[in-house]
Amino acid sequence: MRKISALVVTVGLLASLTACATTPAPGAAGCPPTGDAASVVTATGAFGEKPDAKVPSPIVTTETQVSTLIEGDGDEVVEGTPVLIDYTLYDGTTGAEVEDSGYDGSLNSPITVGGNALAPLASALECSRVGSRVAVAIKASELSASVNGGAGEADDSPDAAYVAVVDIRQSFLPKANGRHVLGEQGMPAVVTAPNGAPGITVPASAAPTSPESHLVLDGSGPELTADDTAVVQFTAVTWDTPSTVATSSWTNGGAATSLPLGDAQIPDSIRDALVGATIGSQVMVVVPADEAAGTPSPLVYVFDLLGAL
Secondary structure, three states, X not given: OOOHHHHHHHOOOOOOOOOOOOOOOOOOOOOOOOOHHHHOOEEEOOOOOOOEEEOOOOOEEOOOEEEEEEOOOOOEOOOOOXXXXXXXXXXXXXXXXXXXXXXXXXXXXXXXXXXXXXXXHHHOOXXXXXXXXXXXXXXXXXXXXHHOOOOOOOOOOOEEEEEEEXXXXXXXXOOOOOEEOOOOOOOOEEEEOOOOOEEEEOOOOOOOOOOEEEEEXXXXXXXXXXXXXXXXXXXXXXXXXXOOEEEEOOOOOOOOEEEEOOOOOOOHHHHHHHOOOEOOOEEEEEEOOOOOOOOOOOEEEEEEEEEEO
């Protein structure tokens, strides 16, 4: 199986327990189910350090199941949340370890709950809290398909499992949450779907010939610096008529991405617009055609600034 860490660096219900309605957790309605496939797994050791896990084998499952081993007290992980994790992966057939993340901070690209990348593992973290350690039993066929870029076949037949013991180290905003800022005349208009994905309407007027930026939502978090790697979701559309979507993280896998602001490959117009902007903001950037690689049209980017590494 291709290593999970390699994919992450280069790059969703059966309630068996009753939970308080104000504190969703695995097993609660609308959350990943618990079950025997996950609850038989035990692990000792401190959060953030490689666990000493016992994985009885063979483990088979008909669905992804989650069991909480250490209850964290951080933010709740919801649909769309990007998270940083450490993990150890086991073969449920033999109980043998397959790989781990290193537990040294080197795995620093987030996975997104509800995104396509590692979909069954990422979605299993919904309703848990930052600081938690969870055991996740995943159908082997579904995890392998997601690692290889596919969705896998949805069925409820028993299948051999992979078991992951996951520490949820950090989470980021699922979408920009700043206050609305009045639009500027002659600039595109932006509306956002409930999940945060922007819809961009380009005016009939000619595009500006120099870079321009505008705050759509003004966040209240820390300011991004040139040394930061921003965690973002984004959409880019062409200015020329008819305006079309050139690229979008919201629809191309649904996963947040890491944007190192010091990378020389980042266009100056984008870097200049994002450095100094605050986490929680939604920022529009108009990139002239001579900077818009791969298209003869100026591009209109809308970035949701979800966090920084």
